[in-house]
Amino acid sequence: MSNLLNQSSYVEGIYAPVSDELTASDLRVVGEIPADLHGVFAQNSPNAALPPIGFPHWFDGDGMVHALHLDGGEATYRNRYVQTAKLAADRAAGRQLRPGILMPFDPADATPEPDTANTDLVWHGGDLLALHYLGGEPHRLDPVTLETRGIQTWGGALDCGVAAHPKVCPQTGEMMFIDFGFREAPWLRYGVVDAAGKLVHRLDVDIPQPTFMHDIAITTHHTVFLDLPMTWDQGALAAGKRRIRFNKETPSRFGVVARRGTQVQWFETPACYAYHTINAWEEQDAAGNTVVHMTGCRIDDPIPSTPHATEPTVPRLTFLRLAPFLWKWTFNLGTGAVTSEQLDDVATEFPRMNDRHLGTRTRYSWNPRIGPAPTLVFDGLIKYDDQGPTIAHGYGDAVGGEAVFAPRPGATAEDDGWMLVYVHDGDGSELRILDAATMDLAARIELPQRIPFGFHAAWVPGQELRA
Numbered sequence: 001m002s003n004l005l006n007q008s009s010y011v012e013g014i015y016a017p018v019s020d021e022l023t024a025s026d027l028r029v030v031g032e033i034p035a036d037l038h039g040v041f042a043q044n045s046p047n048a049a050l051p052p053i054g055f056p057h058w059f060d061g062d063g064m065v066h067a068l069h070l071d072g073g074e075a076t077y078r079n080r081y082v083q084t085a086k087l088a089a090d091r092a093a094g095r096q097l098r099p100g101i102l103m104p105f106d107p108a109d110a111t112p113e114p115d116t117a118n119t120d121l122v123w124h125g126g127d128l129l130a131l132h133y134l135g136g137e138p139h140r141l142d143p144v145t146l147e148t149r150g151i152q153t154w155g156g157a158l159d160c161g162v163a164a165h166p167k168v169c170p171q172t173g174e175m176m177f178i179d180f181g182f183r184e185a186p187w188l189r190y191g192v193v194d195a196a197g198k199l200v201h202r203l204d205v206d207i208p209q210p211t212f213m214h215d216i217a218i219t220t221h222h223t224v225f226l227d228l229p230m231t232w233d234q235g236a237l238a239a240g241k242r243r244i245r246f247n248k249e250t251p252s253r254f255g256v257v258a259r260r261g262t263q264v265q266w267f268e269t270p271a272c273y274a275y276h277t278i279n280a281w282e283e284q285d286a287a288g289n290t291v292v293h294m295t296g297c298r299i300d301d302p303i304p305s306t307p308h309a310t311e312p313t314v315p316r317l318t319f320l321r322l323a324p325f326l327w328k329w330t331f332n333l334g335t336g337a338v339t340s341e342q343l344d345d346v347a348t349e350f351p352r353m354n355d356r357h358l359g360t361r362t363r364y365s366w367n368p369r370i371g372p373a374p375t376l377v378f379d380g381l382i383k384y385d386d387q388g389p390t391i392a393h394g395y396g397d398a399v400g401g402e403a404v405f406a407p408r409p410g411a412t413a414e415d416d417g418w419m420l421v422y423v424h425d426g427d428g429s430e431l432r433i434l435d436a437a438t439m440d441l442a443a444r445i446e447l448p449q450r451i452p453f454g455f456h457a458a459w460v461p462g463q464e465l466r467a
């Protein structure tokens with residue numbers, strides 16, 4: 001365990017990249033893969049194709065997707081690089097052309113943070129879209145072969161990047177996304193793509209300063225922006241260094257806009273940070289006002305107040321403090337009032353829900369539990385129920401990634417399905433399939449190679465796969 005949790009570098013141990021791109025069936029299964037579990041579970045993971053320059057960070061590696069295609073109780077594993085322009089250029093040069101985010105960069109460089117597409121996966125328009133946390137080009141992947149099909153521009157209409165964590169409305173098929181800048185305004189850009197693949201709305205949002213944005217939330221009629229006071233030090237950027245500052249005296253701002261609207265209503269709370277939302281929904285209060293509820297994982301102070309971490313020469317991205325707790329906010333669009341409350345005192349992150357209910361009132365979420373380690377690792381999965389007790393599934397001496405909900409075909413209950421999660425020990429990785437309602441282990445599928453501890457995952461339902 002200690003070897004797993006005390007890595008000195010993001011290219012060692014559970015973070016170490018793998019070099020082989022495999023296709024493998026006849027995998028060893030412990031238990032039984034549910035016969036009606038049909039689809040693709042895929043996770044994006046940073047995987048440096050060439051040795052890094054200087055100190056690497058977890059966020060730096062080239063995007064590699066590890067997928068299990070499940071059908072009729074059988075499983076096929078594939079892993080493939082996302083074929084980015086950055087990867088092609090590095091390979092042509094035989095070396096990494098740029099250092100990672102912890103290292104100084106050339107301020108004259110037009111693209112000092114190249115698009116690795118290593119962060120997120122979103123299923124939309126028949127493509128598995130691989131996305132970068134700083135915003136970039138949506139890379140279209142075949143969900144089964146993982147072949148990179150090209151760049152999604154929605155017919156050339158896209159005039160900005162797309163950051164990680166677009167939200168797809170399960171009722172309309174619309175995809176809401178943001179892109180954010182930190183070198184030049186507009187600092188926030190918002191867009192909506194409809195189910196047919198048409199960019200139907202774009203809005204440049206005026207916010208006071210560039211912030212380190214990461215996620216949004218949607219309801220059936222609104223989108224919520226998180227303008228939180230973790231900012232980029234502009235002086236440092238001009239000098240070729242990246243410094244992230246958390247301004248405790250600056251309020252957090254939450255912006256609510258109609259899905260295809262232009263007027264953003266802002267709500268202020270004391271300073272906080274949140275990487276990931278879970279869900280949002282709207283209700284009418286007794287006075288007829290629309291109230292937007294939002295759940296997520298909130299961090300009170302993302303940068304610890306230690307002498308070491310406040311030293312200005314410290315590469316601050318290494319010291320982001322991960323003490324996020326389940327939280328709920330409410331925004332009253334009629335009165336302008338905002339409230340928030342902490343719902344649990346166990347540190348969790350990378351929360352997910354049943355995406356078929358995204359944007360409407362939900363009861364459950366499944367949150368990886370943060371283990372006792374200096375770096376972010378998850379030692380179990382918690383099922384939260386806002387009307388009942390939590391249930392936890394522990395990984396023992398292993399660590400797990402993001403868990404994704406796969407609905408049982410024909411299911412109507414919100415928690416009727418399975419949670420799928422890659423779990424890693426010192427030598428290898430496996431997929432665990434849990435009953436999402438009970439958190440009982442249904443099956444473990446041993447993978448032909450270790451998977452580096454990665455970022456976000458997606459479930460592509462079998463009935464939506466092309467023949």
Ligand SMILES: [Fe+2]
Nearest residue numbers: 164214276456
């Ligand atoms: Fe994320």
